[in-house]
Amino acid sequence: xxxxxxxxxxxxxxxxxxxxxxxxxxxxxxxxxxxxxxxxxxxxxxxxxxxxxxxxxxxxxxxxxxxxxxxxxxxxxxxxxxxxxxxxxxxxxxxxxxxxxxxxxxxxxxxxxxxxxxxxxxxxxxxxxxxxxxxxxxxxxxxxxxxxxxxxxxxxxxxxxxxxxxxxxxxxxxxxxxxxxxxxxxxxxxxxxxxxxxxxxxxxxxxxxxxxxxxxxxxxxxxxxxxxxxxxxxxxxxxxxxxxxxxxxxxxxxxxxxxxxxxxxxxxxxxxxxxxxxxxxxxxxxxxxxxxxxxxxxxxxxxxxxxxxxxxxxxxxxxxxxxxxxxxxxxxxxxxxxxxxxxxxxxxxxxxxxxxxxxxxxxxxxxxxxxxxxxxxxxxxxxxxxxxxxxxxxxxxxxxxxxxxxxxxxxxxxxxxxxxxxxxxxxxxxxxxxxxxxxxxxxxxxxxxxxxxxxxxxxxxxxxxxxxxxxxxxxxxxxxxxxxxxxxxxxxxxxxxxxxxxxxxxxxxxxxxxxxxxxxxxxxxxxxxxxxxxxxxxxxxxxxxxxxxxxxxxxxxxxxxxxxxxxxxxxxxxxxxxxxxxxxxxxxxxxxxxxxxxxxxxxxxxxxxxxxxxxxxxxxxxxxxxxxxxxxxxxxxxxxxxxxxxxxxxxxxxxxxxxxxxxxxxxxxxxxxxxxxxxxxxxxxxxxxxxxxxxxxxxxxxxxxxxxxxxxxxxxxxxxxxxxxxxxxxxxxxxxxxxxxxxxxxxxxxxxxxxxxxxxxxxxxxxxxxxxxxxxxxxxxxxxxxxxxxxxxxxxxxxxxxxxxxxxxxxxxxxxxxxxxxxxxxxxxxxxxxxxxxxxxxxxxxxxxxxxxxxxxxxxxxxxxxxxxxxxxxxx
Numbered sequence: 037x038x039x040x041x042x043x044x045x046x047x048x049x050x051x052x053x054x055x056x057x058x059x060x061x062x063x064x065x066x067x068x069x070x071x072x073x074x075x076x077x078x079x080x081x082x083x084x085x086x087x088x089x090x091x092x093x094x095x096x097x098x099x100x101x102x103x104x105x106x107x108x109x110x111x112x113x114x115x116x117x118x119x120x121x122x123x124x125x126x127x128x129x130x131x132x133x134x135x136x137x138x139x140x141x142x143x144x145x146x147x148x149x150x151x152x153x154x155x156x157x158x159x160x161x162x163x164x165x166x167x168x169x170x171x172x173x174x175x176x177x178x179x180x181x182x183x184x185x186x187x188x189x190x191x192x193x194x195x196x197x198x199x200x201x202x203x204x205x206x207x208x209x210x211x212x213x214x215x216x217x218x219x220x221x222x223x224x225x226x227x228x229x230x231x232x233x234x235x236x237x238x239x240x241x242x243x244x245x246x247x248x249x250x251x252x253x254x255x256x257x258x259x260x261x262x263x264x265x266x267x268x269x270x271x272x273x274x275x276x277x278x279x280x281x282x283x284x285x286x287x288x289x290x291x292x293x294x295x296x297x298x299x300x301x302x303x304x305x306x307x308x309x310x311x312x313x314x315x316x317x318x319x320x321x322x323x324x325x326x327x328x329x330x331x332x333x334x335x336x337x338x339x340x341x342x343x344x345x346x347x348x349x350x351x352x353x354x355x356x357x358x359x360x361x362x363x364x365x366x367x368x369x370x371x372x373x374x375x376x377x378x379x380x381x382x383x384x385x386x387x388x389x390x391x392x393x394x395x396x397x398x399x400x401x402x403x404x405x406x407x408x409x410x411x412x413x414x415x416x417x418x419x420x421x422x423x424x425x426x427x428x429x430x431x432x433x434x435x436x437x438x439x440x441x442x443x444x445x446x447x448x449x450x451x452x453x454x455x456x457x458x459x460x461x462x463x464x465x466x467x468x469x470x471x472x473x474x475x476x477x478x479x480x481x482x483x484x485x486x487x488x489x490x491x492x493x494x495x496x497x498x499x500x501x502x503x504x505x506x507x508x509x510x511x512x513x514x515x516x517x518x519x520x521x522x523x524x525x526x527x528x529x530x531x532x533x534x535x536x537x538x539x540x541x542x543x544x545x546x547x548x549x550x551x552x553x554x555x556x557x558x559x560x561x562x563x564x565x566x567x568x569x570x571x572x573x574x575x576x577x578x579x580x581x582x583x584x585x586x587x588x589x590x591x592x593x594x595x596x597x598x599x600x601x602x603x604x605x606x607x608x609x610x611x612x613x614x615x616x617x618x619x620x621x622x623x624x625x626x627x628x629x630x631x632x633x634x635x636x637x638x639x640x641x642x643x644x645x646x647x648x649x650x651x652x653x654x655x656x657x658x659x660x661x662x663x664x665x666x667x668x669x670x671x672x673x674x675x676x677x678x679x680x681x682x683x684x685x686x687x688x689x690x691x692x693x694x695x696x697x698x699x700x701x702x703x704x705x706x707x708x709x710x711x712x713x714x715x716x717x718x719x720x721x722x723x724x725x726x727x728x729x730x731x732x733x734x735x736x737x738x739x740x741x742x743x744x745x746x747x748x749x750x751x752x753x754x755x756x757x758x759x760x761x762x763x764x765x766x767x768x769x770x771x772x773x774x775x776x777x778x779x780x781x782x783x784x785x786x787x788x789x790x791x792x793x794x795x796x797x798x799x800x801x802x803x804x805x806x807x808x809x810x811x812x813x814x815x816x817x818x819x820x821x822x823x824x825x826x827x828x829x830x831x832x833x834x835x836x837x838x839x840x841x842x843x844x845x846x847x848x849x850x851x852x853x854x855x856x857x858x859x860x861x862x863x864x865x866x867x868x869x870x871x872x873x874x875x876x877x878x879x880x881x882x883x884x885x886x887x888x889x890x891x892x893x894x895x896x897x898x899x900x901x902x903x904x905x906x907x908x909x910x911x912x
Contacts, residue, residue, distance in 0.1 A: 044600065076151050076163050077113060077394050079124060081131070083147020086185075087166035087455055089127045089203075090160055090192030093152040093278035093395050097159065110570055111155035116402045118442075119437045120194075121395055122384070123216070124150045126445040129383040130452035141460050144480065147732040151393060152513070153193060160198040161205075164190060166610040168211055188488055189214060189450060189455045196220035196267045203232040210486030214454055216373050216447035218271045219347065224510035231489045233507055235450040236347075237515030239320075242370050243274040243548070245517055245538040246318060246344055247284050249368060255316045255342075257283035257569040259309060261329070263321035264292045266369045267348070286569065288314035293325040302332040305333040311337050320346040326355055333363055342558075342565050345369035351443060351697050352519050353435065357531045365524035366558030370517045374534070375446030375501045381439045389425045400425070405436055416879045450513075458491035487868075499598055500834035519548075523556040575602050575623035578609045595622040613638040615780075617787040632791040633696050633859040633866070640696050643866050648875055650689035657881050665890050677721050677728070677752060679879070684718035688873040692866045696901045699778040704793035708776060709767040711869060712804040716763035718840075718876065719811040720756045723833055728752065729832050763765040764806055770800030781858070790858040809846065838879030845872040 059782050069335050075094070095115035127130045131146045149167055153160030170186040190206070193199050194217035203213050203223070215223075221240035223229055259274060262268030267700070272290060279285060289312055291305045306329070309317060318716060319326065326349050343364055349355060350369025389400040389408065401407055406423035416799035429437065439445075464608050465477030471490055473598070478487040478527055496506040497549035506514055516539035523531040536550035545772050556810055559565055573579050573592035580593045580599055595609035600618045612618055612625035619626050634640050661678060664670050771778075774797035781790040795801040816839035849868040 047456065052203070064344065068450045076159075076162075076166055077154075078152065079128065079148070079150040079380055079395055081128070081144040082136075083131075084146045085459065085483070086149055086187045087131065087452065088187035088190040088395055089124060089148060089165075090153050090157050090163055090167075090190065090194075090198075091124040091127075091150060092117055092194050092335055093124060093398075094120075094154045094185065097154040097156050111154070111156070111159060113152060113159075114124060116398050117155075118399070118402065118434070121399050123194075123434050123448050123496065124395065125384055125634055126380060126442075128450045129377070129380050130449050132383070132502035134453070134456045137376060141456055141463070144463065145461070146456065148574065149187060153195075153198065155195075157195075157198050157201060160193050164193075164202040164206065165177040167619050168206060168209070185211075185483060185485055188212075188459065189481060189492075190808075191216065191451045191455070194444075196223065196270070199202045199223060199232065200266055200681075207231045210489050212455070212458075212485060212489050212492055214451040214492075216451050217444055220266050221274050222266065222270050224512055226510055228503070229511070231486070231491055233451075233454065233511040233513075235447040235454065235513045236372060237514050237517060238510075239271045240278075241512075241515040241540065242273050242517065243271060243278055244546055245370055245548070246275070246346075247278055247282055248538060248546060249344065249519070249550075250316070251282075251284045252548060252550060253564045255565075255567040257288050257314045257567050258285060258318055259289045259291070259314045260287050260314055261291050261293055261305070261317065261319045261321060261325075263325050263348075264295055267322075268292070268320050271346070271427050275320075276316075286586035288312045288569070288586075293321050293329060295325075297328070299332070302328060303336075305329070306338060309333075310336060313569065315340065315565040316342045316344060317489070318344045318346075319867055321348060321526060322644075322700070323349045323352045323354055326352075330355065330360055330363065331873050334359070339363060340559070340565075342567065343367040345520075347372050347517065351441070351532055354828075355530065356522065358528050358530070361522075361524045361528075361530060362558075365523040365759060366523055366556050367520075367533075367534075368555070369520040370538075371520045371534075372443035372444055372447060372518070373503065374441060374517050374518055375449070375499065375787070377442055377446065377505065378500060379437065380438060380442070380445070384427050384439075389423065399436075400427070403427075403429070403432060403436070418557050427863050446501070450499060451505075453497065453499070454505060455488070456627060457497050458488050458495045461495065462487060462491045466701055473523055519550060521778075524558060535758070543626045545549060558790045572604050573601075573606065574604060575600075575606070577601060577622045578606050583878065590593060597622075600625055614782065615789065619875075630698075630791060631696050631785070631788045631858050633862040634694055634698070639859075639863055643692065643863065643870065644696060646870050646874075647689050647692045647866075650870060650877065653877060654682050654686040654689060657877070657885060660885060664694070664895075667895050668896045669884055669887055676749065677725050677756075678881075680756065681718060681721040682878075684714055684721060685873055687714035688718055688869060693868045695866045695869075699791050699793045701778060704776040704778055705771055708801065708804060709771065711769055712763050712808065713760060714818075715808050715809060715869075715872075715875045717756065717760045718873075719815055720759040722839065722876070722880075723759070723811055723815040723818070724752050724755050726822060727755075727833065727834050729835075730818060730822050734812075759811065763804070766800070766803050766807060770797055773797060774800060784857045788858075792858065792861065805846075809843075812839060812846070813841055818845055834883060836878055838876045841875030841879060842872045845875060871887075902904075 037399075045248050093116070094113035097111045097113045099111045100109040115746060115812045127150060128148060131148050134140055135145055151163035151166065153163055156491050156545060159797070161476070166284060169192055189212040191214050193202060193215060196218040199215050200217035200223065206213055207228070210231045212231045212233065214235060216235055219236055219239040219242060219845050221238045223234065224238050251255070261273060262272045269292075274286065276290075278286065282662060286787075289308050293305070294301045319329075321329075339362060341363070343366075345367055347370050350367075350371040380674055387396055387399070390396045400423055403425045404421075404423060406421040406427075408425075448718065462478045462697065463480065465471075467476050467477055470477035472487065478484070493507060493509075493511075496504070503516070504514060508514070516537060517536050519536035519538060520532050521535045523533050525531060533554065535552075535554045536548065538546060538548045540546050554566075557563055557565070557837045568581075569586065569589040570579075570591070573590070577592040578592050579590040581587060582589045582591060598618055599609035601609050601613050602623055608660075609622070615628055616625035617628045618624075633643075635644060658679065661670055661675065661682070663885050665675055687710070691707065691710040696709060697703065776793050776796045779792055781792055781793045782788075784790050816836065819832050819835035819839055822836075845868055849864065852864045853861060853868075
């Protein structure tokens with residue numbers, strides 16, 4: 037795309053070299069005289085100080101064949117531009133107004149020389165040289181080249197390309213040039229264009245204004261069409277750079293509109309627009325490009341597009357046709373600031389044809405469709421007329437006289453006043469306080485254009501319309517644009533309305549103001565269209581770019597567990613804090629669920645009920661044994677050990693409650709200590725019971741009586757207490773050395789916090805369980821050895837059965853405990869405690885309670901000691 041620009045710059049360099057040499061020879065030749073004869077179409081008015089102007093008064097020109105065998109003929113301009121002529125007349129009006137103003141440039145009369153550039157670089161360049169060196173063949177300076185220069189400054193040109201070429205040369209001699217329509221951002225380069233100023237904002241600002249509109253409506257996917265010249269190419273560069281830096285969106289396509297007739301290329305471009313998913317089309321091009329483009333758009337019937345117009349065509353009337361409104365209706369455009377120029381219409385009505393000024397002559401013929409020249413044969417018969425010069429302009433309705441929508445003309449008006457105020461400030465300089473060498477000032481007798489550049493950089497004034505005019509360090513005016521909207525009226529009419537403005541405020545940056553309620557949207561929904569490559573990623577997802585496509589094209593990937601995104605179009609998902617987890621929608625963090633064996637849950641309720649039920653049953657059995665303590669069956673089974681065993685079982689049932697509820701430091705320390713001591717107390721009682729049974733049996737044999745003294749009441753109590761103290765010592769050492777502590781475990785589940793008790797010392801926990809297991813196995817072995825004792829001592833059978841249940845439960849406990857996690861670890865341990873406790877309770881005390889309550893006839897000494905029919909089987 038930039039190849040053309042490079043070629044164009046090469047052409048500029050050639051022109052720059054050629055004409056800089058020419059100007060140098062012209063301005064500094066000994067005769068100070070213009071070389072050659074240009075025959076330029078111009079308007080002139082004499083004055084003390086002359087200002088030049090370059091305007092497009094004709095659209096086209098034709099060049100004769102150059103054989104170089106005779107004097108070359110000058111090009112012929114045709115296609116009268118009425119609005120271009122009005123711009124030139126606006127400059128003449130502004131100079132007349134300044135001359136009548138006694139407060140601005142008193143005693144100085146401004147004159148002007150205005151030339152037609154015919155919309156051609158060569159003619160515009162020749163005109164600028166004529167202005168800089170002197171009007172055509174006139175000798176403009178004395179032989180010493182001292183005095184007032186031919187022109188002090190030039191207003192123009194209307195084209196960025198022509199301004200680049202002209203200002204490159206005039207800038208060498210610091211001749212100030214103030215453009216009213218050239219917007220290329222490249223002209224802000226003060227090193228290349230040191231004397232260039234403009235009263236229209238740079239394209240750089242226009243591009244930023246368009247980007248702000250895109251951001252306002254969320255249009256992140258748009259197409260860009262540009263003209264094949266400096267205006268379009270530099271706009272494209274700025275647009276791509278600013279768009280990527282702002283992150284406001286991406287370009288779906290970038291196409292260069294051809295000059296002239298190229299149906300195949302236009303067909304291809306429109307086809308690209310038709311197939312693209314972008315609903316917004318931005319056009320930085322001239323009205324001639326748009327006319328050719330819209331013909332192809334109509335042919336292919338491409339509707340449903342939202343057009344954004346640059347200032348070059350945002351308010352042109354040639355496109356505001358009923359046939360184009362189905363396609364261009366609702367267009368949003370960046371337009372030059374509208375202004376009011378009081379008195380301009382009256383000035384325009386005073387125009388009269390002047391044969392010396394060819395432009396006014398042509399204007400008259402164009403307006404009244406007549407001719408001053410002798411008419412060709414058949415002219416009068418065809419309806420033509422001869423011009424008299426007395427026709428009344430007020431009787432014709434032409435756009436030329438409509439001053440209600442002055443935009444480029446307002447810029448021309450400000451450009452003339454900028455030069456006038458700069459000259460006024462320069463002439464107000466006091467000698468000895470000037471800005472030049474030795475504090476000198478510029479004077480009317482020795483004016484030099486470069487001196488005016490100094491004052492132009494500092495000029496500041498306010499127009500009658502209320503706009504402040506000043507230039508920044510790049511020669512750009514304080515930017516402001518109107519936002520226009522093409523309204524398609526129900527009756528088929530067209531109205532271009534102002535719906536907002538965008539301007540740059542000092543020290544505040546750009547500000548966009550839009551009245552969205554006034555905007556007409558040319559869509560069935562009457563709402564702004566959506567123009568995105570990919571739909572917005574909602575919270576809970578992140579954007580993932582599609583490989584090989586612009587950044588605006590992406591997929592929405594859900595955030596992984598534990599991560600969230602709480603904004604639309606998030607680039608990354610963020611991790612939740614440690615104690616938080618992502619919500620189901622992954623759009624915010626929620627506190628993690630806490631897990632522990634709690635009382636309110638069903639499992640906790642069941643275990644609590646079982647624990648309390650076991651405790652109550654123990655209390656009931658204890659009450660039964662106390663109430664029937666004098667009965668033979670209670671007395672025969674060592675009532676004191678039975679009471680101790682029931683109390684220890686009650687503690688075993690109650691200690692399971694320490695495993696339920698949120699772990700605390702004290703519950704973690706007590707649960708295993710109470711559990712270990714309770715079970716050792718319980719198993720110790722059973723062990724002593726078994727030993728007493730064996731001792732009694734041995735004592736019943738001849739010579740065995742002395743052995744009973746070793747198993748008296750005191751010895752039994754001492755044995756139980758001693759075995760229990762050993763467990764208490766183990767628990768104390770465990771707690772002191774490596775105390776169990778509560779712990780928030782996040783390893784089991786990502787979305788849960790498991791509160792558990794860390795045992796602290798695995799060795800301590802193993803010794804505690806191992807000691808219980810040792811006593812249980814010893815009790816089981818002793819009871820197993822005593823299982824075949826006489827029936828009167830058959831309690832050993834119940835002890836054997838109870839210990840078998842106890843050992844089976846705890847053997848099954850270990851694999852279940854190791855394989856479970858979280859609250860189920862505690863549940864397994866509680867279940868083992870309750871299961872083993874219920875096993876001991878029912879196996880040891882169930883048969884006795886059965887006899888006491890259900891079969892009291894067997895609760896006699898004879899029944900217990902008897903043989904024969906009873907066989908001493910208590911549960912038979």
